[in-house]
Amino acid sequence: MHNEQIVLSARPNGMPNSEHFRTESIPVKDPENGEVLLKTLYISVDPYMRGRMNDRKSYVPPFALNEPLSGGIVAQVISSRSTELTEGDIVIGNLPWQKFITAPDASLRKLDPDLAPISASLGILGMPGLTAYFGLLDIGDPKPGETVVVSGAAGAVGTVVGQLARIKGARVVGIAGSDDKLHYLKNELQFDEVINYKTENVRDSLSNTCPDGVDVYFDNVGGDISDAVLSLINKGARIALCGQISLYNLEKQDHGPRMQGQLLINSALMKGFIVSDYAQHFEQGAMELAKWLKEGKLTYKETIVEGFDQTLRAFTGLFTGDNIGKQLVKVADPD
Amino acid sequence: MHNEQIVLSARPNGMPNSEHFRTESIPVKDPENGEVLLKTLYISVDPYMRGRMNDRKSYVPPFALNEPLSGGIVAQVISSRSTELTEGDIVIGNLPWQKFITAPDASLRKLDPDLAPISASLGILGMPGLTAYFGLLDIGDPKPGETVVVSGAAGAVGTVVGQLARIKGARVVGIAGSDDKLHYLKNELQFDEVINYKTENVRDSLSNTCPDGVDVYFDNVGGDISDAVLSLINKGARIALCGQISLYNLEKQDHGPRMQGQLLINSALMKGFIVSDYAQHFEQGAMELAKWLKEGKLTYKETIVEGFDQTLRAFTGLFTGDNIGKQLVKVADPD
Structure with a gap:
């Protein structure tokens, strides 16, 4: 398993480009007690992430320089030292932009792939x-x-x-x-x-x-x-x-x-x-969205690019209007 | 009784001045059934009136050209053909800038001079x-x-x-x-x-x-x-x-x-x-303000100029910061 991560190497002033990011090889870290090792399946790129690249107050704290970017990711458990999650489980979390991620189980929410396509949890149901x-x-x-x-x-x-x-x-x-x-x-x-x-x-x-x-x-x-x-x-x-x-x-x-x-x-x-x-009301909102989706009152579209190395292109494409509906990066298929 | 009114003669672009207004003599109109004849005591000048001098949508319709300006006025009934109001009553209403005004009783609210100074109904209680x-x-x-x-x-x-x-x-x-x-x-x-x-x-x-x-x-x-x-x-x-x-x-x-x-x-x-x-809640608001005023938790100040002919000066003074507290024009004493 070859692991990579994308880090913020410089703060952009204006439109971000390849000078502001660096992709680097990193080791796969074995999970400790309560942790799982994940294989990244889908990375969500979202406009709000641009604000986090500045070193000033915004919705959420800035990304740290020379640390991996992070955001919504759907991944699969490939090895577990958690009592909550087992190998093969599909999970979602706010996770670093890496091909393989070691994370505590408490930071993850398990998805049921039978309820809706797993990518929908980064879009219409997320x-x-x-x-x-x-x-x-x-x-x-x-x-x-x-x-x-x-x-x-x-x-x-x-x-x-x-x-x-x-x-x-x-x-x-x-x-x-x-x-x-x-x-x-x-x-x-x-x-x-x-x-x-x-x-x-x-x-x-x-x-x-x-x-x-x-x-x-x-x-x-x-x-x-x-x-x-x-x-x-x-x-x-x-x-x-x-x-x-x-x-x-x-x-x-x-x-x-x-x-x-x-x-x-x-x-x-x-x-x-x-x-x-609205965090206190997320469950109610997600339930109603899922109901409307099931009833056919809501529909959605995704624009998906394939490959971890396409993540930055997908991100900057948000600002040039490349996507219809949710922009995702597909990194791997689930096993 | 010599009556006068102040009309808008031209729409100002920028700060209003004497070119935009005209004071003219008009007859005193005898009240008909349901009407009263009023002597103006206090004229309220308020910043919002500037918006009404433009010929465009604002809070309230524009003032008409060559018609009297109007606004909050406290006045005294000097002759009545109303069953609701009698000579000597003090009233408040949205009334034309005239020294003497003939108005239907339904457009007026009677004030109790024992509850608070009558001018307060144009300010802190108004x-x-x-x-x-x-x-x-x-x-x-x-x-x-x-x-x-x-x-x-x-x-x-x-x-x-x-x-x-x-x-x-x-x-x-x-x-x-x-x-x-x-x-x-x-x-x-x-x-x-x-x-x-x-x-x-x-x-x-x-x-x-x-x-x-x-x-x-x-x-x-x-x-x-x-x-x-x-x-x-x-x-x-x-x-x-x-x-x-x-x-x-x-x-x-x-x-x-x-x-x-x-x-x-x-x-x-x-x-x-x-x-x-908030019109539906005016009574509740006015009651609470009056209570705090009576308890001494609220106080107020008025800047009063004397004389009907000072009305425009009082109005333009709002924009040069002449007033502390409520700016009023005192036109006459009650009988």
């Missing part, structure tokens, strides 16, 4: 799905007939947001960056309207697709697109701030029209959140 | 007091030991906000624009800390006075001052957007650092409001 669930339903709280706009609509979170809004009886307008994505949103996910921000005038398209204004805005991107959506909010609008992906690689402070006046005259609410704010 | 009450307690929701920052701290709303925050056990930091105001806030209202935004570096002073960060920000002013406060918010902070007085007379769109990222990483809430959002 962090991105729960992010959509709590941000939309708690902060956005869409009512039947209201207009919900979601930016980053074709991503792992946005695809779930739009479907949940439709389950709640709202009209959904999705903003994304390619015609393939628009086609998927409109034809497979039944979004009411879609806007290609790369080829359309977003302000004009929003005016046309939101003739009754915007009641809920689920913001994954920030920047100019969000300025345009905010200019159309209705009295009592709710804005869930989930991400600001357009800004993560900016090299200087983001400036734009201040929107407090717009929130003020509309008695509108804007709320930032991170999924862990 | 719209500004209720604005502070609902904005701070519903949106800000300060907890004991938390740090509350209020901008426009010496105004009709800000003075109440700070006192309410102290009643709730929070630390209060007030930002205002003169040493007289700071002295009043610190020594008469017992604010914990005060900052003069005209003479101090607001960012430095905020850092010094908010060593544990900012949990609640009650924003009356917007602009750079608010940018500085927002840079210090804590996880779970609440920002009540009440006014943006620094921007009301800007001639172009206000730009600044976008703050969505800051709200996002702190799971912070920002909510605009107007006091009428």
